[in-house]
Amino acid sequence: MYIELKSELNGPARIGRIDFSKAGRTLAYRGKSFQSLKGAGSKANYFDVETGEHYWISGPRKDGADRLYVSSKPVHIDDDVREEYWTDIRGQPENKGRTAV
Numbered sequence: 001m002y003i004e005l006k007s008e009l010n011g012p013a014r015i016g017r018i019d020f021s022k023a024g025r026t027l028a029y030r031g032k033s034f035q036s037l038k039g040a041g042s043k044a045n046y047f048d049v050e051t052g053e054h055y056w057i058s059g060p061r062k063d064g065a066d067r068l069y070v071s072s073k074p075v076h077i078d079d080d081v082r083e084e085y086w087t088d089i090r091g092q093p094e095n096k097g098r099t100a101v
Contacts, residue, residue: 002066002075003029006044006054010071015060015085016078027057043068060089 001018005011019028027034027046034046034055041047044054060066066075077085086092 001029002056002058002060004056004067006041006056010067010069010073013067013073013075014078015066015075015081017081018057060085062089062091064090 002013002015003018004013016029020026021028025035026049033049034057035049037045037047037054041054044056046055046057047053048055056068058066064075067073
């Protein structure tokens with residue numbers, strides 16, 4: 001999934017694997033729990049249950065243009081999903097065209 005902190009226009013962003021609760025109401029990533037803003041957010045769709053910070057969480061795009069606003073800031077890719085992201089999502093052969101960190 002694509003995860004971007006929305007405390008600023010183009011906040012820190014990552015591609016990583018998210019776990020869903022049994023009821024599907026809570027998402028978990030790197031020790032954080034997220035719940036839906038149910039349409040009440042501005043350019044965000046989830047909030048961190050502990051801090052209240054707003055996030056945009058969605059499936060990663062095939063073209064890599066996940067950010068809402070154009071930015072030169074990097075989108076970090078977690079090591080455990082890196083190969084899957086580049087081959088299954090982006091459809092690029094191994095070691096070709098990999099610019100995200």
